[in-house]
Each structure stands twice: as C-alpha cells, then as structure tokens.
Amino acid sequence: MKVYMDHAATTPVDSRVVEAMEPYFSDKYGNPSSLYTAGLEAREAVEDARGRVARLLNGAPEGIIFTSGGTESNNLALKGVAFANRKKGRHIITTKIEHHAVLEPCEWLAKQGFEITYLPVDEHGLVKPESLEEALRDDTILVSIMHANNEIGTIEPIEELAGIVKDHGAYFHTDAVQTYGKIPVDVQKMNVDLLSLSSHKIYGPKGVGALYVRRGVRMDPLLHGGGHEFRKRSGTENVPGIVGLGKAAEIAEKEMDRDAKKLTRLRDRLIKGALAIENSRLNGHPEKRLPNNANFVFLFVEGESLILELDFYGIAANTGSACSSKTLEPSHVLSAIGLKPEETHGSLRLTLGRQNTKEEVDYVLEVLPKVVGRLRQISPFKTDFVMEE
Amino acid sequence: MKVYMDHAATTPVDSRVVEAMEPYFSDKYGNPSSLYTAGLEAREAVEDARGRVARLLNGAPEGIIFTSGGTESNNLALKGVAFANRKKGRHIITTKIEHHAVLEPCEWLAKQGFEITYLPVDEHGLVKPESLEEALRDDTILVSIMHANNEIGTIEPIEELAGIVKDHGAYFHTDAVQTYGKIPVDVQKMNVDLLSLSSHKIYGPKGVGALYVRRGVRMDPLLHGGGHEFRKRSGTENVPGIVGLGKAAEIAEKEMDRDAKKLTRLRDRLIKGALAIENSRLNGHPEKRLPNNANFVFLFVEGESLILELDFYGIAANTGSACSSKTLEPSHVLSAIGLKPEETHGSLRLTLGRQNTKEEVDYVLEVLPKVVGRLRQISPFKTDFVMEE
Amino acid sequence: MYSKTLIDHFRNPRNMGRMENPDAVGKGGNPVCGDVMYIYLKIKDNRIEDIKFETFGCAAAIGTTSMITEMAKGKTLEEAMKITKKDVENAVGGLPPIKRHCSNLSADVLRKAIEKYLAEQKAKSGKKKGK
Amino acid sequence: MYSKTLIDHFRNPRNMGRMENPDAVGKGGNPVCGDVMYIYLKIKDNRIEDIKFETFGCAAAIGTTSMITEMAKGKTLEEAMKITKKDVENAVGGLPPIKRHCSNLSADVLRKAIEKYLAEQKAKSGKKKGK
Numbered sequence A, B: 001m002k003v004y005m006d007h008a009a010t011t012p013v014d015s016r017v018v019e020a021m022e023p024y025f026s027d028k029y030g031n032p033s034s035l036y037t038a039g040l041e042a043r044e045a046v047e048d049a050r051g052r053v054a055r056l057l058n059g060a061p062e063g064i065i066f067t068s069g070g071t072e073s074n075n076l077a078l079k080g081v082a083f084a085n086r087k088k089g090r091h092i093i094t095t096k097i098e099h100h101a102v103l104e105p106c107e108w109l110a111k112q113g114f115e116i117t118y119l120p121v122d123e124h125g126l127v128k129p130e131s132l133e134e135a136l137r138d139d140t141i142l143v144s145i146m147h148a149n150n151e152i153g154t155i156e157p158i159e160e161l162a163g164i165v166k167d168h169g170a171y172f173h174t175d176a177v178q179t180y181g182k183i184p185v186d187v188q189k190m191n192v193d194l195l196s197l198s199s200h201k202i203y204g205p206k207g208v209g210a211l212y213v214r215r216g217v218r219m220d221p222l223l224h225g226g227g228h229e230f231r232k233r234s235g236t237e238n239v240p241g242i243v244g245l246g247k248a249a250e251i252a253e254k255e256m257d258r259d260a261k262k263l264t265r266l267r268d269r270l271i272k273g274a275l276a277i278e279n280s281r282l283n284g285h286p287e288k289r290l291p292n293n294a295n296f297v298f299l300f301v302e303g304e305s306l307i308l309e310l311d312f313y314g315i316a317a318n319t320g321s322a323c324s325s326k327t328l329e330p331s332h333v334l335s336a337i338g339l340k341p342e343e344t345h346g347s348l349r350l351t352l353g354r355q356n357t358k359e360e361v362d363y364v365l366e367v368l369p370k371v372v373g374r375l376r377q378i379s380p381f382k383t384d385f386v387m388e389e
Numbered sequence C, D: 001m002y003s004k005t006l007i008d009h010f011r012n013p014r015n016m017g018r019m020e021n022p023d024a025v026g027k028g029g030n031p032v033c034g035d036v037m038y039i040y041l042k043i044k045d046n047r048i049e050d051i052k053f054e055t056f057g058c059a060a061a062i063g064t065t066s067m068i069t070e071m072a073k074g075k076t077l078e079e080a081m082k083i084t085k086k087d088v089e090n091a092v093g094g095l096p097p098i099k100r101h102c103s104n105l106s107a108d109v110l111r112k113a114i115e116k117y118l119a120e121q122k123a124k125s126g127k128k129k130g131k
C-alpha cells in the first residue's frame, strides 16, 4: 500500500488544477505584458486567478502579489517592509517557532542593523499575547507571527495578536502557508497587513505563491525589474503557475469545509491509535491544531530511521530529527515547546490530505507499532536515555 | 494567418518539454528535501536537470542555482554579491542598455550606498572595452554586462570585457537571458563568474531560471530560508519547472546550431524586406546580432498603434515605444544608441522562433507596408517631425 | 485594455485626413512624447460644418481624436467648446488610466482651434470696426 | 542517498542485540546528538569470537555499526583495531558527506572496547604478577 502522509511538505497537484494550467504552456503562451491578443489573453488569466486568490482571504485583488512561493513571500514581506521603513525604526518582532523562511531573513536583517525579538511559546506552541505586548517598542516596525505552525500544527490567535499591534503603528505579517486553503483565512477579520501563502501546499503547482499586501503598506520590492505585480515584484509572470494557484484557491473555497471535517476525523483516529504505543506523546495543541496535522514523539528511536522504515512500508512521513536535517540541528519548534534534544530525535509528523482514507490511517496504525518496536529492539535505550557506565 | 514573432518576450513551451514535466505534477510530486522514495525521486529529477543546464554552459552542476526566472537571477547576482562584498568596495559597473532587471536592482543598490557607473554604448549598441577599463576602480566589486541585448539583439564581446576585469578582483556577471540556448554560451571561455538565464525564453516554462555561480564567489542569498540550492536560494524546488528547463536545455544543446542557421536566414530575409519600406531603419549591429532579432524604426508612426494594427492581421510583435510601456518612457536602449525620442516611438521588434517559416516571414512582409502606410496616412507627419505653426 | 468603441475608431477613423483651406486649425501634443493631433475645422454660421483630423500616436490618441470629430460635427462653437476630456473618454467607452492624460488631448486641441478662430474673428471685426 | 549495502544492513542488521556477560563493551555517541552505539565483545585467545551491537540513531548509524560487527567478527584484536572509519564507509558503499562524522562512530567504539579490554587484561596480569 502507498500512503502519502506528508501534505505539510507538499501536495500532489489536483487533476483539475493540472487541467486548468495546461492550455497556458504551448497554446496560450503569451507574455501578459504584451499588447497583442495572446498577451491580453494571458493577462486576463492572471487577473482572473488574482481575483480567486483574493476572494479566499477576503482581500482586494490589487493586494495580491504573485511570487515564486512561500519563501519568497516571507522574504518580500520582511525585507520589503524593513528596508522601506528603517527610518521609522529598526525593531522587528517574531517568534521562536517560525518557519526558516521567516527566521533566516530575520537573521540576515539583524546583520543589516535590525534588531529582532523572538517571542517564546508555551508547551503547546502558543504565543502569549502578553509577551507580544511587552516586546512592542516605539521603534517596532513589523511583527511577523505565523498563522499555524508547519511542524506541530498549532494555530496561533492571530486576531488577538494583530489587535494588540493595530494601534501601535507597526505592520503585522502572518505566514499563512499552512492555513490558506485549509482553514478560514480572512485578512479583514484577522486584521493583518501582510499574509504569505504558497500554492504547492494546497494542491497547486510548486514554484508559485503570493503575498497579500494591504493597501498603503510601505514596502520595497525584493525582485526589481520591469515593474510587474503593481511594481512590487518584477519578473515575467508564471502564467500557468498562477492559473494553477487560482484554480487551487477556487477548489479550496468550495471544498475546504468538507475536507477539514473529514481530515479532523481521520487525524483524531490517527492520534488515538498512535498514542496507544508506549512511550509516545503528542506534540502541539490538543485542540487548536490544523485539521490535518499529527505530530508525535516516540522515545528511544530516531526519526530518520523511522522515516526510512516507514518508507519500506510505502508510507511517506516526516520528522524533526536532527539527523534528517541539512544542518544536523534538531527542530527549533520542538525545542521551543520544551522537548529535550534526545526527545526531538524521536519525532514523527504525519500530515493528512484530501486523498487519504480511513483504510490508509488504519494501515499506518498497523505498521507504526511494528516499526517503532523494531527500532527500539535495535536501540540500547528501552526505558530511559541514561547511558550506563 | 497567426504569426508569433515576439520570441524575445516569451516562447511557447516545446511539446517535448511539457511531456517531460507532466509526471511531476500529480504523480512524482514529492518534495526533493524528503527522505522517502517520492522525495528521492524528485531530488533525482532536479539533479538531472541541473546537470543538463550546466552542460549547456560548460560549468559545474554545483554552480547552477535554480531561481524563479531571469529577473530573480539578476537580482540575486547583483544584490547577493553587493551585500557580501561591501566591505571590499561599493562600486558596481554596468551599462546603459541592460534589462530593467539589472538596472532597477542597481538603482536600489545606489539607495543603499553603492555607487553605480553606467557604461555608454556606440550607435550599434556595443560596449567599448576602453570605457570599461577607464571605469574600473580599486573599490569596484562587480561588473554586470549583458551577453546580448533583448531589444536590438546586439551581442557584446563578453570574453574581451571579462578579460579586462579578470585580473582586477571584481566579479563579472553577464545577463545571458537572450543568449543561453540560442547561441553558444561557455562560462569558461567567456571567463564570467556569474551568468543569468531564463527558461521561458528557450521553449521552457515560465517561472523558472537559473544563476550560474562560479565556485568561490562570495555572495549572500536573496531568498533566505530552508537552505535549498547549496544555501544560495531557499524555497521548495519548482520540480516540474526545473525538469522543464532541463529538458529545454537538452533540446537546445542538440538543435541550437541548426535553429540558429535557419533563423539567421529568415531574419535576413525579414530585414531586407522591411527596409524596402521608405523612412525605415535597422537598429542594432548589422552582424553582431542575435540570429532571431530584427529591430526597426518606421518614422512618422507610433509603435503601439503598429502593434495593435499588426495584431489585427494575426501578427504578434513588440515595440520600444513609450506609449506601450508602463512608465510611458521610451526605450532606454534605443535612446542609448542615439535615437531621438520621436524616432523611438516608431520602433518595431520582430523576434523569430523555432516554429516560424519562410511563408510567415513573407506574410509579415506583405502586411507591414500596408500597416505602416495606413498609420502614416493618419499621421500629420509625412516627411519630417516639424510641427508647422 | 481598450474598449470595442475605441478600437473601432482606431481601425476605422472617422473624418481622417488633412483639410484644404480650413477656417481653423488646432494643434496639440509633442512628437517627443509620442502623441500629436491636428484638428481642422470648417465653420459656417458659428457651427462646425466640417471637421478633419490627423494624429501621430497610439491607438488611444487616434481613437479619441476620431471620436471627438464625430461628437463635434454639426455643433455650435459654444457647444463644441464644452466637450471635455471626460466626455471623450466616456464616449469611447473608457480608457486605461495610464492613457487618460497624455493621449486624450483632443478636447484641448478642439477648444484651442475654436478659441483661435474666435480670437481671429474678433480681431477681424475689431479691425473692421476700427476702420 | 544511501547505498544498497547500507540500506540492507539497516533493514537486516547483523549481530543485533545485547550480549549477556560480554568480555568487553564499547559505548559511543550521545543521545543529545542522536547517535549512540553499544558494541559488545566475546573474546577468546585474542580473537573476537562473538560481537553484538545496539544503536540508537539514523540509518547510517545503525547500518555502519551492523557492518563493523561483520568486519570484526573472527579477527584478532590487533586486526580489529586497525579498522578505520574510512574502511567502514567503504564497506557500506559510501555515505552522504553530512553523515560521515556524527553517524560513523562504530570504528571508534570498537577500538575503545578493545582498548578497555586490553587495559583490563594488563591490569589483571599485573595484579597476578604483583601477587
């Protein structure tokens, strides 16, 4: 059995999305900046997609800046606002559990003379509003807090957090890469000025995303050039990609509620079953979590081994283990919620998607104890991490 | 008859490229960073494409950084080198005829405290080596000169220009968006440190490109995040796009020479025929020009009108007219080669592609005199631009 | 980008061409900027009896000049002078924002032609009176 | 990423498990870093008669430890001590660069076990002599 349960990493492109994109490769291939018919046709397709993407977050179409993905959207938001507003202030607030695509731009900005405050989170991964209140300063120009965490699935109280910043004069950005298209996202209600989203997390193609920018936000472009995307992001528009994202947004608008209900049921079944394995634990918030996210620790086994072993059974999953990362550092998110390094090694993330079934969940629940059991058999640790001398 | 003659703006995706991309949307959709089979499969596809792209410019595969297109490649080269080397110096040299995707990043860098020298060109669009020699300073960290100009098609003597910079210690970047895949590009022979290319100009998909970076070049990333692309460009890889670019490079490697010969013949036929129209002129170099580029001025008519009128005949073409640009400024390239503003308005660019035929060229040569004639009939200017009082 | 009406006027310009012995000529724009309009008038009994135009410029420039000739033909000078940029824009079914300023000059040019005509008439009759 | 050989040793580890009453035990790594190896030895006549291992860690850690147990079994202590990291890496058919340092510890652990054993033997025989 082949079971893909890594939808937080990427998703298959929906066949309806592929179909929508297809004409724009070799048939309607015009450059949207061109004046002739083929160009106008491409322009229309781009603007149509812009409208759909905007509607799913209740924002103005002119606020949608198409980018190459979530990483670019985050970089544009952070660096764009930082460079354009540095005469006003050089202080930026974010959290310890952001995606690298927020943390790394922040670290780079720190080298350019900006000062970054990283807010802590509680054991479930929630940012405490008081900590934001305390961190805000006169020279704070930007607050960036993710809508939901990609590893542990915790959903942050953005409405409340953005409310605190609202009267302060700093811009509020949220990385909604893991929520847009999965749970309701409403820039008006959430009161955010900038919001990042990515296509390949919602059954759209890789290589395209968007940044929502509220009217009036002062920001520099990150990609300078021909002045595309309302002079905020240059480069010939990725027409098929944008059309694909538009279609993915359209489908999400219609099917999101139904999907979320189904996924929540599957997720809860998965969590209940997996926690029957001894020395296991759920990471993230018990309720305030993405409908499709389950994240566990299985003590005494190591995540990369777990992933490879599951792969032999046809199951695609993820881990926050250090051994599986390019930097050999354990997940900063699991560390931030208080896990010890030796615990983070045993983390397993299963993220469900539209195509997953109850049978697949049951198959995973049948395989998982075997796999964990076998690795524990190989492991010198059975009840504790102490190394006997 | 439908005749697309704007291949410098964008090209249709080759059907072989579409075919190569297709499996990577809904079938082999894994994230190349993932450890399981689907991830490894995607990784393999990306590395395979990297090899092909590298081979067509005679560089090491590790030197290829995949980006979202030519604009990002240029921004990464310029800003990446500028920020990483600014302790060494703050002087950058470029030319007056670069694409906006070089000029605009330069203008932004100027605001960040860098100093930019814009080299002039002669009446054919050629940069004079002496002018580069004169402009080089001790604090020059980067020279960026395009391989061939996108408007007038002039091919710059990169080998010679880069040779001047070689012993100086500044990096040499070339924007090869209009040459890679069309004429031979060899980073060793050309002696360049960085080279930008774009997929959608060579029958690959929009939304993907690459920057070649020679080993040892000091540069900051532009998109910070998960550390993809040798830590030089983060963001989930656009797998189908990258596969498409790889396939386009593979096809170009095989067919480039044959295509160039055919295009040169068609181009020369087109130029000869169009110059039979009175009060017309060829822009760019008579010989050192792209095999597919023809650029004219037809006095007393305006380019946007010309484009729309040609569109009625099914002909897709381009102009450097101010009225057709977002900023209402005439082409900086035509100005740099000495055209007067009133002349730039009458410019017409026809850029040929793989699919164009002799019949299509003859059709354009049949339509063009009619169209120019009609617009001249409407125009108050018939022999000169003088406004009688 | 352009409305059907504008495209129609661009493709089939009304009243196009130079006029022999016009009673008034208006000129506007600048070849450096890429838009130049000439409007020629035949005036009889304070009314525009015939009107012609020549335009160097983009489709918006050509289309709006063609449109104003239709709008002005047969009107009294006073009526014709009341035609605004906005009227022309509305008549062609709207214009892209970027085209509103530089390419939509025909109302100014028409007004200039009429003003010049009226000033000349005044000067003439003044001369007559003065005699 | 991993060679077929390594994957085989990961999936079907040789000599896996704890050993009752070993003559020597080597321990290496650190749970904080994510890789811990235990190597157990039965030694007879200066030769490794039996060998077992337990590993907490990634596939590279498990596979290389399994591999070294096969390489060392039956060898004299001197021979076994000569096995290097590089030997193990070659035997598993190479390792991803990032895995070469932290996960390929088994050669060190084996050497440590033998050294400890030899030191103990020396101490014992010393004691005997001393008596």
Ligand SMILES: Cc1ncc(COP(=O)(O)O)c(C=O)c1O
Pocket (backbone or CB within 6 Å): A008, A009, A068, A069, A070, A071, A072, A074, A099, A101, A146, A148, A149, A150, A175, A177, A178, A198, A199, A200, A209, B234, B235, B236
């Ligand atoms: C929360 C979050 N932000 C940003 C990103 C980066 O998005 P992309 O891969 O589209 O660059 C991801 C996914 O990788 C993510 O999960």
Ligand SMILES: Cc1ncc(COP(=O)(O)O)c(C=O)c1O
Pocket (backbone or CB within 6 Å): A234, A235, A236, B008, B068, B069, B070, B071, B072, B074, B099, B101, B146, B148, B149, B150, B175, B177, B178, B198, B199, B200, B209
């Ligand atoms: C010379 C040159 N450089 C850069 C670019 C920008 O490339 P892209 O459209 O892929 O961003 C183009 C084309 O638009 C170009 O012709």
